[in-house]
Structures are given as C-alpha cells and as structure tokens.
Amino acid sequence: MSKQADSQLSNPFYDTSLNKRHLKAKVFKSFTITSIIFSISFLLFFLGDMIYKGLPAFQQSYIQIEVNYSEKTIASTRKAIDKKYRKVVSRAWLRDIPKRVKANPELLGTKQITWVLLNHQVDQYLKGHYYKVKDKDLNLIKTMQAQDKVELHFNQIFFSHGDSKIPENSGFKSAVVGSVLTLLVTMIVAFPLGVMTAVYLEEFAEDNRWTQLVEVNINNLAAIPSILFGLLGLAVFISLFGMPRSSPLVGGLTLALMTLPIIIVSSRAALRSVPDSIRQAGYGLGLTKVQVVQDHVLPLAFPGIMTGSIIGLSQAMGETAPLIIIGMIAFIPDTPTSIFESATVMPAQLFTWAGMPERAYVERTAAGIMLLISVLISLNTFAIYLRKRFEVKW
Amino acid sequence: MKPFELKNRHHGLKEQLIHFCLISAATVSILTTFGVLFSILFEAIEFFQMRSFWYFITGTEWSPGVENSKFGAVPIFAGTFMITFIAMAVAVPIGLGSAIFLSEYASDFLRDKLKPLLEILAGIPTVVYGFFAAITVAPAIVNFFASFGVHASFNSALASGAVMGIMIIPVISSLSDDVIRAVPDSQRKASLALGMTQGETITSIVIPSALPGIISASILGLSKALGETMIVVMAAGLRPNLSWNPLEDMTTVTVRIVDALVGDNEFNSPDTLSAFALGLVLFVVTLILNIISISLIHKFKEKYKVNTL
Numbered sequence: 001m002s003k004q005a006d007s008q009l010s011n012p013f014y015d016t017s018l019n020k021r022h023l024k025a026k027v028f029k030s031f032t033i034t035s036i037i038f039s040i041s042f043l044l045f046f047l048g049d050m051i052y053k054g055l056p057a058f059q060q061s062y063i064q065i066e067v068n069y070s071e072k073t074i075a076s077t078r079k080a081i082d083k084k085y086r087k088v089v090s091r092a093w094l095r096d097i098p099k100r101v102k103a104n105p106e107l108l109g110t111k112q113i114t115w116v117l118l119n120h121q122v123d124q125y126l127k128g129h130y131y132k133v134k135d136k137d138l139n140l141i142k143t144m145q146a147q148d149k150v151e152l153h154f155n156q157i158f159f160s161h162g163d164s165k166i167p168e169n170s171g172f173k174s175a176v177v178g179s180v181l182t183l184l185v186t187m188i189v190a191f192p193l194g195v196m197t198a199v200y201l202e203e204f205a206e207d208n209r210w211t212q213l214v215e216v217n218i219n220n221l222a223a224i225p226s227i228l229f230g231l232l233g234l235a236v237f238i239s240l241f242g243m244p245r246s247s248p249l250v251g252g253l254t255l256a257l258m259t260l261p262i263i264i265v266s267s268r269a270a271l272r273s274v275p276d277s278i279r280q281a282g283y284g285l286g287l288t289k290v291q292v293v294q295d296h297v298l299p300l301a302f303p304g305i306m307t308g309s310i311i312g313l314s315q316a317m318g319e320t321a322p323l324i325i326i327g328m329i330a331f332i333p334d335t336p337t338s339i340f341e342s343a344t345v346m347p348a349q350l351f352t353w354a355g356m357p358e359r360a361y362v363e364r365t366a367a368g369i370m371l372l373i374s375v376l377i378s379l380n381t382f383a384i385y386l387r388k389r390f391e392v393k394w
Numbered sequence: 395m396k397p398f399e400l401k402n403r404h405h406g407l408k409e410q411l412i413h414f415c416l417i418s419a420a421t422v423s424i425l426t427t428f429g430v431l432f433s434i435l436f437e438a439i440e441f442f443q444m445r446s447f448w449y450f451i452t453g454t455e456w457s458p459g460v461e462n463s464k465f466g467a468v469p470i471f472a473g474t475f476m477i478t479f480i481a482m483a484v485a486v487p488i489g490l491g492s493a494i495f496l497s498e499y500a501s502d503f504l505r506d507k508l509k510p511l512l513e514i515l516a517g518i519p520t521v522v523y524g525f526f527a528a529i530t531v532a533p534a535i536v537n538f539f540a541s542f543g544v545h546a547s548f549n550s551a552l553a554s555g556a557v558m559g560i561m562i563i564p565v566i567s568s569l570s571d572d573v574i575r576a577v578p579d580s581q582r583k584a585s586l587a588l589g590m591t592q593g594e595t596i597t598s599i600v601i602p603s604a605l606p607g608i609i610s611a612s613i614l615g616l617s618k619a620l621g622e623t624m625i626v627v628m629a630a631g632l633r634p635n636l637s638w639n640p641l642e643d644m645t646t647v648t649v650r651i652v653d654a655l656v657g658d659n660e661f662n663s664p665d666t667l668s669a670f671a672l673g674l675v676l677f678v679v680t681l682i683l684n685i686i687s688i689s690l691i692h693k694f695k696e697k698y699k700v701n702t703l
Contacts, residue, residue: 021591021594022591022593022595024591024593024594025591025592025593025594025622026593027593028593028596028597029495029499029592029593031491032441032491032492032494032495032498032499033495033499034491035487035488035489035490035491035495036491036492036495036508036512038488038498039488039489039512039560039563039567040494040508040511040512041542042560043511043512043514043515044514046518046526049526050526053529061701085634098619131531137652138542141526143407192419193419193422193423194414194415196419196420197416197419197420197422197423200416200417200419200420202414203422204413204433214420214423214424217421217423217424217426217427219688220427220681221423221426223617223681223683223684223687224430224621224677225617225618225620225621225622225623225648225676225677225678225680226428226467226621226630226679227621227625227648227652227673227676228434228621228673228676228677229430229432229624229649230432230655231433231434231437231651231673232426232429232430232433232434233668234655235433235434235436235437236429236433239661242667257429258424260422260423260426261423264423286662288409289409289411290408290412290413293434293478293533309521312519315517317519318517318518318519318521318522319520319521320519320521320623320624321520321623321624321627321648321652322615324623324627324656325652326653326657329656333439341433347521347624348521349520350521350522350525351521351628354521354524354528354529354628355628362529364523366525366550369522371523372519372522373518373519373522374518376517376518377514379576380513380514380517384510
C-alpha cells in the first residue's frame, strides 16, 4: 500500500467512498468531453467529406481535336468532328456549335484545333471515379492522353450555365440568381414588417390582451415547421391569389412569413437594450414619442436589428421544404430575369441534383454545397462581427 | 403661439399614421398564424368530407394514387415516431453532454471557440444534411451491417434518424447551455462547501435545477424533428411500413406531404388533400409541444428570476 493511501486511512475524517465518488465525477466529465468531441468531429468530418466530394467539380476534362466549321456541320453538328471522337465528346458542346459560329462568323469554313468538352462518363474516368465507357473509346482516350491532348481545365460552365440534363453542361448560375431574387422579396417584405412589429410591441403597446395575443402568436410562428409555410403559400398565394407557381415572388413571400419571427425577436431584444434614460432625455426636451423612437432609439438599436435580420436571411437562404411545396424544384435551365418567372433557388437545385442518377451530379451537388455553406458562414460571421463591433455597454 | 399649435396638430396626425402602420404590421403576424391554421384546416376538412376521419387516425393502410385509395395514417405516424426517437436518442445525450461541458468544465477561452463551432452545425441547411445522409451515411450503415450478415435498407430509418439527431444537437445544447449557466452560482458553491465533488454538484444540484429548461430544450428539439422535411425526403423511404426494425425503410408525415404535392394530381383530389390532413396533425402536435416548452421555460425564469433567456 502506498504512503498516501496509508495516511488517508489513518485520517479519521477520510471517507473510503471518496475514491469511488471521484471516479464517478471523472467518468461523468469524460462523458461530457466525449459528446463535445463527437459534435465537433462530426462537423469536421462532414465539411471534409463535402470538400473531398465537391472539389473535382471545379475541374472539367477537355480533349484537343480538330473541329470542322462549315454550313454542313452547322446543320448537323455531329459531323463537325471525326467519327471516332463522337462517343467521348459532350453532346452539349456540339449542340452549341451554331451559337459559337454566330458569335464568331470568321470561324465559318475553317478547321480549328481546339479544346472540346468531354462527356461526363469520360470525365469521371479521368477523375478516377466509377465510369461507363466502352473499351474502344477508353483506348482512344488513353492514346490521346499519352500525346498530352487530354487535360483538366477550370470548370467555367459551373458558374456560367443553368441546370441541364447533360451533367457536364450543368451549372449553378440560375440557382444563384433565383436565390438572390427570392431573398430580395423576402427582405423587402419581412424587414419592415418585422422591425415595425418589434417597435410597436416594445415602444408603443400597452400590456393588454391584444399585445399578449401578438406575443403568443410570434412564439407560435417561430415553432411552426417550415413545411407548413409551404402549405400556406400553396393554399393562399397560389390557389387563392393566383400568383405564378414556382416564382421568386411566391417563394419570397413564403420565406418572409417564416423569417418574420426571427427579425421580430432579435429587434425587440435590440430595442430593449437601449436604456430608458435616452428616452427620458428625449421627452425632457419636449420630443414626442414617435420622434424619440425614430431619431434616438431606432438608430441606437440598429446594429442589433441588422444582426438579427442577417441571421434570418441566412436561414431563409438554406430553406428548401416550403419551396418544394410551391413548386420551386422545377427544371430551370434559364436564368430568371424577374420575380414573376419560374426560378429555382440554391438549396432546391441541390435537391434536384441529389436525385439525379448520374455520378457526375454528385460532385456538382457537393460543389454547390461548398458554395452555399461558404456564403452562409460568411453571412453569419458578418452578423457576429456586427454584434461585436457595435456592442455598447451602457 | 400659433405656429406651434399648427405644427403640433400636424405632428398629431403623423403620429397617428405611424401608430396605425405599426399596429397593422403587428396584425400581419397574427394573420400569418391564423393563415397557416385556416389554409390547412379548410383543405383538411374537404379531405375528411371525402374520407373518414376515424380511418385516417386508426387505419393501417396508406395507398394513394390507386382506385379506392386508402388513407390510414398509422404506419406513417409509426415511421415518424421511430425516426424521431432515433434522432432524440442521438441528440439528447450528446447535446446535453456538450452543454454541460461548455457551461461547467470549459474555460472561457475554450467556450468562446467551441460554441460558434457548434452553432455552425445549426446553420447548415437541412437539404445538405439530407444529401449527406443519403450519399455518405446510408451506404456506410448498409456496409457496416452487411459485414455482420444483417441486411439494412439504403433508405433505413437509422440513417435519416441519426443525421437528424446531429442536426438537433445545437438546438438542445445551445438552450441547455443558457439554462445551466442561469442557475445561480450560490447553489454550486453551497454544494461544494458541503464536500460534494464537482461531478456530484453538477449531477445532483445543477442539472435538477436546470431541468425545466433542459426538458424544454429537448421538447423544442422534438418538435424540430417531427417537422423536419429535407433529411427524410432525401434519405428515408416512401413506403408506409409498420415495423420495429430501424434498419428497414420507413416514411414520415413530412415525406408524405411532399410526395402528395409534388406529383401531377389534381388539387381537389383526395391524394393531394391528404397532405393537408397530415399537415393539420403536424400543426396541432407541434403547437402543443411548443406550448409545453414555453410554459416550462417560463417556470424556470420565475423560479430563478432570470431575464436573459
């Protein structure tokens, strides 16, 4: 027996169960540490997995071959290239030949050696994933590779194109624009409504039945599952008011109602943090209530209100379920130009791609996720920065 | 004095106008809640005029899209229950453990670094979790169980439930952390002074004191799980399946709502309207859970006189 244990036994106040109790405390502590480690490592694993899956999508493979631009090949674009390449080259690239000639009329009647987009199966083979390419075509690619005529280039298409049924031709642009339009509608509706409600509740309302009703309602609004807002949008905006289906207008309005409670709650907190002495000073100078709120309380609470609105915006940006209900998962290859056109948003585009059978869409989904998450994280970081920067201790 | 009077009258009018605007803004929030309720309620009533309410609540066969379609929602409720149960089994211990570590053991420095990281988990869109569950987690589960010779479905309840649990961790940990920190320090000091270990202080003094708040946080997580859509739409099955095996595919209320509304059915067919009946159930259940959760937090606030929650 060690010296320490000896002295403990000779101590009349020493409780023999103490070691056991300390052990229990240790086990408990290690449980809490394990849970936090699990949470954080899940996050890291998840982000790593998305980057690993998504990075390949930023590159796309091309082959250097001769393309024949003539009246005949514009009429039948398949004939623009040698027969043996037809199985490996992207159909979408060939389909765009007339467009290319129109943009560059001097191409007509010439033969050019250019980089031509390969199709997604060959692309997947070159990136070392699962592929379905015939042996004959595979040998062709291998010999071309030996001559340095097959290369991976930066994937511009991903940023300049909308959705497409041909994987190598599909991009994220129309979804980004759709998201911007939708969120514009959301903010234009939700921000003033939310701030005004908060100002009313915090500064003007007396504590009566009516304000209590509003309070309870805001709490409920915050807890309603988002998919039910989709049912509301479908029943009210589309069926009742006849607004265009899958448009940013309906999507934005639906998301606005969802974002409203977040903005109200954070704006109220910001208004509450403005000390009463500011208001009293205003009244002392003979200002009316509206003037005090408008010129003194609101400007002081503004950073807090902004923080809450940005967080609300970033939540709306990631929301998908209500938008699916109102039809924003339609196949939208063109970039929308107004809020009345059919559009898709980033998360809905990810959902559509995730359901596609081709392997090439997996990397596009992951790449889109990387984009979306980096936007969300920077929005949230900006919100935290605002809060820290303008935090005032009164 | 005259100009002042004039100005004041002008002000009075303007103020009334502003006041009116503010009240109308507040009215919108009320209208929204009732809008959600009524838009669902009316369509649901239309559905129950076509199909029996009792069969909806107690029937075990759900077969839309065929002739003599049947709408018995019990297997859907069962699937929802199973996936929610798995999610809570993951989220409650881990979320609570994380909250206890952050509020009781971690130094301020560590806490400042770890809490925002946890909150990133809450900021990840659910469609992303759904993709992750379907592409990474579900195949991993299938492979894992196949190595023991057990068959698991690619749309297993386990995959979507586990990922949903991870999504809910920050919901539970963030609120629990706030509540645990709101427990007055005098209680901890008293307990330590009586010779309790730190572990005992936490398990027998701090947590019981914070219990209303912790339960409230868990209920909030529960209602999140019930209403969560994208993860289950992407990773759980479509087939109503009355089973106790979490490795089989199951469906949930939200999955069936999406499925009923995404197809080409006519709006007034029972197939489409069944979505609103399910939506009504979801609305009522989450509302009840929400009321319980709010009243628990309220009790906690009154007991310890905290205003920051």
